[in-house]
Amino acid sequence: MSNTLKLIALLFVGGFVFACQPNPYKQGETLYQFHCENCHMADGSGLVDLIPPLSSSDFLTDTSGRLVCLIRKGLPFNEQTRQQMPPNGDLNEVELANLVNYLQTGYTQQAKVVRVEDVKRWLAGCQSIEN
Amino acid sequence: MRVYLLSFCILAFGICLLSSCKQESPQLPYMGNVEFVDGDSVYHTVPDYEVIDQDSQAIRLSQIGNKIYIADFFFTSCPSICPKVTKQMLRIYDRYKEDDRIVLLSYTIDQRHDSVTVLNRYAKNLGVETIRWKFVTGEKDSIFQLADDYFVSAVEDPDAPGGFDHSGRIILLDKDRHVRGYCEGTDPESVTSFFNTIDQLLHEQYP
Numbered sequence: 001m002s003n004t005l006k007l008i009a010l011l012f013v014g015g016f017v018f019a020c021q022p023n024p025y026k027q028g029e030t031l032y033q034f035h036c037e038n039c040h041m042a043d044g045s046g047l048v049d050l051i052p053p054l055s056s057s058d059f060l061t062d063t064s065g066r067l068v069c070l071i072r073k074g075l076p077f078n079e080q081t082r083q084q085m086p087p088n089g090d091l092n093e094v095e096l097a098n099l100v101n102y103l104q105t106g107y108t109q110q111a112k113v114v115r116v117e118d119v120k121r122w123l124a125g126c127q128s129i130e131n
Numbered sequence: 132m133r134v135y136l137l138s139f140c141i142l143a144f145g146i147c148l149l150s151s152c153k154q155e156s157p158q159l160p161y162m163g164n165v166e167f168v169d170g171d172s173v174y175h176t177v178p179d180y181e182v183i184d185q186d187s188q189a190i191r192l193s194q195i196g197n198k199i200y201i202a203d204f205f206f207t208s209c210p211s212i213c214p215k216v217t218k219q220m221l222r223i224y225d226r227y228k229e230d231d232r233i234v235l236l237s238y239t240i241d242q243r244h245d246s247v248t249v250l251n252r253y254a255k256n257l258g259v260e261t262i263r264w265k266f267v268t269g270e271k272d273s274i275f276q277l278a279d280d281y282f283v284s285a286v287e288d289p290d291a292p293g294g295f296d297h298s299g300r301i302i303l304l305d306k307d308r309h310v311r312g313y314c315e316g317t318d319p320e321s322v323t324s325f326f327n328t329i330d331q332l333l334h335e336q337y338p
Contacts, residue, residue, distance in 0.1 A: 039214045047214050048221070049256040082252050086210045086292075 028102025031095055035071075035088050044107055050081050054107045061108050065122025068096055068114075073126060093119045159332055162282060162310040177280045177308040182238070182269035185250040185261055192308055198234045199332055200304040203316055204274075204283050204297055206241035207253050211292040216299040216316030221257065223301070224264050226326060232337055233329070235264035240278065240285045240295050242271050282310060303328060306336055 023029060033042075040046055044054035054060060059067045074087030091099065093116050100114045163175025179193045192200065203220055205213040220235060227233045239245035245253075250266040257264075268274070278285040278297070281304075285297035301322070303312040311332055314325035 038211055041215070041218065047218055048258050050217075050253065051214060081256060082249075084208060 023102055023105050025098050025102035025105060027095065028098035028100070031091070031099045032102055035091070035099075039085075050083055052081065054103065057107075060103055063112070065118070065125070067100055067103070068119050068122045069126035071096060071099065072123060093123065096123075158335060159311045159328065162313075174307075174309045175280070177304060177310065178273075178277065179308065180269065180273045180277060182267040182273070183247060185247060185254045185266040187247045190265070190267070192304075195234055197306055198232060199306055199329075199336060200234050200236055200308075201301060201329065202236040202238065202281060202304065203299070203301045204238045204240050204278050204281070204285050206239050206293065206295060207245050207249055208241065209293045209295070212299045212317050216301065217257070219316045219319060219322045220264070220301065221259070222319075222322060223325075223329070224259055227329070228260065228263050230333075231263075232333060233263070237264070237266045238274055238277060239266065239268050240274060240297060241293075242268050242274065282313070301325065303332060305332060 032040075039051050040054055041051075046053040059070055070085070071088050072091065073089075075085035077084055097114050097116050097119045100119070104112075104114070161174040165175070166173040177192070179191050181189050181191050184190055192198075201220075201223055203216055205217060207213075217237070220237065224235055239250065245268055247268065250268060254261050254264070254266050269277075275285060281300075281302045283298050283300050283302065285295065287294065288296040299316040300313050301316040302310055303325070305311045312325065312328040314321040314328070316322065
């Protein structure tokens with residue numbers, strides 16, 4: 001077998017294995033279960049109009065750091081749902097990065113990986129979250 | 132002769148089958164203490180306290196009438212188990228929403244925050260018919276006493292998430308306000324089994 005064929009076979013198998021991988025952000029998953037699942041549910045489905053499903057949340061596709069700020073600072077009062085989202089002040093930058101990567105990998109098609117440096121930069125610029 | 136024998140066997144089998152169908156399913160247990168008064172068993176009964184529903188109506192279970200009740204204790208700003216339990220209450224509601232023999236009750240344990248207006252909005256955001264599922268508040272002492280009588284733990288605790296510590300139990304009351312079953316509202320499988328308990332009580336109370 002020529003080297004080119006071997007390379008193609010390797011890429012094919014590697015791509016297949018990668019595509020079948022479950023969400024790789026294990027810490028993010030654990031953090032989700034501990035901090036988020038009670039309200040957003042294990043499958044992210046939420047609760048009718050009280051807690052919107054994650055898959056329809058524009059926070060998840062936002063690339064300007066609003067999601068990080070939302071998780072860290074919470075939402076004092078959501079006009080649409082009339083509910084609050086509690087802050088998570090005890091999550092550090094690494095945990096926030098893992099949680100956001102877990103959410104975006106699981107609920108969006110967004111491939112861009114959030115790095116700890118991104119989280120630090122966003123946290124420094126967090127404004128109060130508006131609906 | 133063989134034809135007669137075969138006919139007899141078929142007939143005997145049919146009679147056995149019919150008689151087995153007539154066997155009544157075992158009655159659900161009564162939870163709590165039983166007292167014996169004048170030779171009769173008196174079962175634990177949930178008090179008939181007046182509560183206020185999401186439409187500002189003062190109600191007593193005795194006035195709602197000939198219903199069985201499925202109840203939980205929650206508060207609308209609860210950051211812990213309440214949304215999971217409410218999701219399971221919603222499963223129960225969806226299954227029985229066309230059945231006017233059943234009323235769901237959600238008692239708030241946070242009377243200070245959960246005003247009638249807040250409860251009304253909560254019900255609307257859940258998209259449920261409040262004739263089938265009532266969200267109620269009342270005197271703080273009455274609600275906490277009711278929780279005790281429903282065998283649900285609920286206490287104010289400044290260290291607990293949201294300021295209250297409570298269980299996610301969903302309770303089944305019969306028409307006479309006796310506790311006849313319960314499930315864990317945080318466990319979907321427990322709720323799935325609970326459907327059988329509800330069906331059994333319906334069969335028992337509306338033969």
